[in-house]
Amino acid sequence: MITLSDLQHIDWQTIDWQNELQNNINSLDKLKEYIDLTVDEEAILRKVVDYHPMNISRYYLSLIDPNDEKDPIRKQAIPSGDELIVAGSMGETTQDPYGDDKHNKGNGVLHKYPYSALIVATDYCSMYCRHCFRKAIVGLPNDKVVDNFAKAADYIRSHPEITNVVISGGDPFLISTPRLIKMLECLIDIDHVNFVRIGSRTPVVYPMRFFDRDLLDYLKQFNRRKALYVPTHFNHVNEITDIAREAVLKIKEAGITVNNQAVFLKGVNNSVTAIEALMNGLTKIGINPYYLYQCMPVSRVRHHFQVPLQAGIDIVDQAKERLDGYAKRFKFIMGHDIGKIEICGRIQDKLILKQIHARPEEPEKASRMMVMQLNDHAGWLDDMQQVKSI
Numbered sequence: 001m002i003t004l005s006d007l008q009h010i011d012w013q014t015i016d017w018q019n020e021l022q023n024n025i026n027s028l029d030k031l032k033e034y035i036d037l038t039v040d041e042e043a044i045l046r047k048v049v050d051y052h053p054m055n056i057s058r059y060y061l062s063l064i065d066p067n068d069e070k071d072p073i074r075k076q077a078i079p080s081g082d083e084l085i086v087a088g089s090m091g092e093t094t095q096d097p098y099g100d101d102k103h104n105k106g107n108g109v110l111h112k113y114p115y116s117a118l119i120v121a122t123d124y125c126s127m128y129c130r131h132c133f134r135k136a137i138v139g140l141p142n143d144k145v146v147d148n149f150a151k152a153a154d155y156i157r158s159h160p161e162i163t164n165v166v167i168s169g170g171d172p173f174l175i176s177t178p179r180l181i182k183m184l185e186c187l188i189d190i191d192h193v194n195f196v197r198i199g200s201r202t203p204v205v206y207p208m209r210f211f212d213r214d215l216l217d218y219l220k221q222f223n224r225r226k227a228l229y230v231p232t233h234f235n236h237v238n239e240i241t242d243i244a245r246e247a248v249l250k251i252k253e254a255g256i257t258v259n260n261q262a263v264f265l266k267g268v269n270n271s272v273t274a275i276e277a278l279m280n281g282l283t284k285i286g287i288n289p290y291y292l293y294q295c296m297p298v299s300r301v302r303h304h305f306q307v308p309l310q311a312g313i314d315i316v317d318q319a320k321e322r323l324d325g326y327a328k329r330f331k332f333i334m335g336h337d338i339g340k341i342e343i344c345g346r347i348q349d350k351l352i353l354k355q356i357h358a359r360p361e362e363p364e365k366a367s368r369m370m371v372m373q374l375n376d377h378a379g380w381l382d383d384m385q386q387v388k389s390i
């Protein structure tokens with residue numbers, strides 16, 4: 001039987017990415033082969049995986065320190081009984097914190113800001129992150145995924161105000177190379193689309209995907225015709241391994257810019273040293289730290305992952321004091337239903353916010369400043385009273 005320590009000695013660069021998906025740990029029986037669970041734990045986790053299935057790549061599992069119950073990789077990958085708590089101590093929750101449903105144009109197209117369109121290309125990921133804000137669709141039956149990509153491209157073609165397209169999911173890099181190529185080709189001749197983003201956690205949780213020569217050759221060729229960006233999702237410095245670095249280098253060798261969108265998570269990166277190490281680790285391998293998202297009020301996530309804003313802004317500010325200019329470029333962000341809001345800082349018990357993207361129906365809200373009354377437990381915009389709008 002293969003153990004966790006055996007996994008740590010696999011040369012992942014030689015592994016066929018498609019075959020390896022068959023070895024994913026997607027049941028508690030498989031998990032027990034690697035991690036000890038008590039009878040009580042197992043009974044609780046069986047209930048949890050009914051709500052949000054488990055899928056962990058052997059590569060990502062191999063990063064766990066089996067002697068550390070609080071290991072940050074473990075917390076992101078292995079289900080926890082806390083997921084049975086729908087809301088809990090941090091406040092109310094929703095399955096749709098970012099307003100996806102309101103801006104759903106059908107056929108997997110979300111049009112949330114005039115200039116950006118997002119296509120939900122798949123509901124599959126090589127790892128189902130326990131903190132995922134699309135927990136309601138990832139790995140579950142749903143009608144939110146694109147059915148006909150050419151038709152989704154037609155929607156974009158008929159909206160000249162759209163300057164950029166995000167292909168998201170789920171994780172688009174888990175789509176086979178020929179199918180992904182077909183999708184991208186649908187966008188190439190739309191002149192008003194300046195650039196395309198492929199949002200993916202694959203460089204973090206499944207880096208062997210980027211040893212597929214056909215994929216890289218095509219991405220390079222696409223990028224010469226239309227600018228391509230890969231926003232990725234590293235949350236902890238332990239995820240920045242040699243093979244993750246190799247994967248990122250291969251994407252960058254294709255001329256593609258890689259930006260990181262981390263999520264601020266209790267028990268994963270909610271300390272000054274963790275944020276400092278993560279941002280320095282990213283710039284060291286040539287990734288731009290772009291966003292640090294405040295964990296959204298997602299059902300079965302918020303209670304055990306969200307950090308109160310008062311503590312959070314102090315951690316972020318103190319980390320920024322230690323970071324060089326490139327490592328501190330990231331914005332601390334709330335991805336709110338009303339649009340993106342930057343958490344700029346605090347003056348005593350007042351939190352200073354700036355809305356940086358507004359929904360099409362409320363354009364006047366873009367670029368407004370807000371001053372909110374902080375309290376110890378507020379974790380989201382709606383938990384605070386507004387003192388002033390500028």
Ligand code: SF4
Nearest residue numbers: 125128129132170201
């Ligand atoms: S890879 Fe992204 S979409 Fe998939 S489970 Fe993780 S956070 Fe969610």
